[in-house]
Amino acid sequence: MKNKNQDELVFLPLGGSNEIGMNLNLYGYGPAHDRKWIVVDVGVTFGDPTTPGVDIIVPDATYAEGLNIEGIVLTHAHEDHIGALGWLWPKMKAPLYATPFTAYLIREKLRDADLLDEVDIRELPLGGTINLGPFEVTLVTITHSIPEPNGLAIKTPLGTVLHTGDWKIDEDPVIGQRTDVDTIRRLGDEGVLAMVCDSTNVFVDGSAGSEAEVRDALQALISTLKGKVAVACFASNVARVDSVVRSAEACGRRVCLVGRSMHRITAAAKSVGLLKDVQEFVSDYEAKSMPADKVLYVCTGSQGEPRAALARIADGSHPQVSLGQGDHCIFSSRVIPGNEIGIGLLQNKLADRGVRLYTERDHPGIHVSGHPCRDELKQMYQWARPQIAVPTHGERRHLLEHCNLAKDMQVPQAVAPRNGEMIRLAPGRAEVIDEVPSGRMYVDGGVLVPAGGEALRERKHAAANGMLFVSVALDRKGKLASDVEVRGLGLPGDEDYSLDDALDELAETAEGALKRLSGEERDDDIAVEKAVARALKKASQHIWDRRPIVETIVLRV
């Protein structure tokens, strides 16, 4: 029989292991009844057209409440790794550990959430080590698409876990240091028990490519262009912004930043010494009066986000920036799955204005991914030589293909957990030993609600089917005191049969339904509401072939 007091090392993803995004990883050490924990990353994912009104989705962290958490380590400052702190930190209440650039952006996030005074943020240097109970955590410098990306070497008495974070191998990352191959190799020599690794690009052959190649490609392209130039990219990719700025300078253009996050993140970058030796940026107001050939805009909104700078420029509603005939827009970004429709709309609007478009599809080289492709993954397995591969940061198909790749690389064991599955990494064979509550929580109107909750369901139903509002006034005898009134929302009519005609018919239908009720039923508001709803839904099915939400207000006069 298993010894209940035996120490175990466990890994538990609560997010990021069914999707790319929303990363929330827990490591536990100790006997089952008395584990100490560390949390790695607390990220969000974003809503889409299936979640109207919900922009931000966070992992269900109920299980983390009440755990003995020694610390929360943030690998880097992408939203899918730190974005949920404002929502979920209060459930964990442990000190945060991050490098300076990440810490700067975390502070802003916590300030927005009114938590800054409560949270203990401890800055770590690149390559720094911290002791968190039974865990000794050392940052391992890697390359990615944001400043200061870190992997983690997590040492425990039962073995070392290499948690890669988001990474790629970039020989010339433009800013920051190269991947610390020596440390990863040395960890491999000493013995890596398990590697928990990024799966984003497991279906992409070859290598992601270097940021320096993007710099060359952008400069070559921009140097050929006359008229205004706008470049859309992620603000957090400071190396990319730096490349765009230097390309602009080489072509005699001044740079104007457009979009709130562009200003926010360049300020964070400057606070850690990046973007220092470049010309001052010009404001959008100054840029307006400069010759078209002398200005270059760096914009947010490459994913078609409707409120971002580029969408407003495309709509012609940006107060200072306009693009038109003879101007150019370079998308130095990829299409994130789910955003195709929004990006298509945005690009069509720009094209309609006469703006020429450049994307990575027709101009390969103006963007590279920040995640490892297959050759890079293989290289990492050769360096780290783990006993157990634990793919993360992917959908189901990514994780399972990553297991196949690990087996091809002679890794003895590969386990792909789902969110909520607790895996014992040691002692013994790696396997799922428990399943804990997990899932998605929606940030809906400032409130955290479970996915699949009532409010969003009703909103979607109303969006697809419309609504009817009915007012019924009954006297003391339960008789109608006045005509039933019906109003419609989101329901169509035409010349032959107008919406008013339909509503009149529905009012009569409601009156008929009320007359059929017994005196006792008419005294009961709920019975009245139910009868009206049933009758109007049936009639609506006949009129519009749909079943709107029916809201009845019963007045007793």
Ligand SMILES: [Zn+2]
């Ligand atoms: Zn990520």
Ligand SMILES: [Zn+2]
């Ligand atoms: Zn990332």
